[in-house]
Amino acid sequence: MTERLESGAPKAWYGAGLRFGCTSCGACCTGDPGAVWVSALEIARLADHLGMSLGETDRRYLRLRGIRKALHERFNGDCIFYDREGGGCRVYSARPVQCRTWPFWEPLVETRRAWQAVCEACPGCGQGELVSQEIIVRRQALLAKAREGAGQE
Ligand code: SF4
């Protein structure tokens, strides 16, 4: 019989929760190029945080990839908002949902093996606060909604 959570949802392999405590190493904000997608709402939040107009925020920090907007990256792959001089994320309180929900994206927790690979890349995974399956699923739903807003399926 399928084990279920109190909410009635089927228990995932991580039904007992997963540990995560960011060490602020910056690995997920730097290095290999990637894409941090942003919706109109997230862009407005960033503009507000930066005290800039939407147009200025767009010009300085965003790039168009196909029909979607993503954060700009430096030549070395670092996120445009990452400060290597020790400041970390310069827009932390207004960072996009994609950053807020890392490392609990669906493909990353789909299997134990996938999670293990994330743990090898991110020193914060597998340690720190125990995050329940309910919260993980809620974060995934939040990300799905933000991606719809960013024009991503
Ligand atoms: S790689 Fe992990 S520990 Fe390092 S900054 Fe990103 S989330 Fe935090």
Ligand code: SF4
């Ligand atoms: S917005 Fe902040 S948390 Fe997100 S990738 Fe850039 S530096 Fe990292």
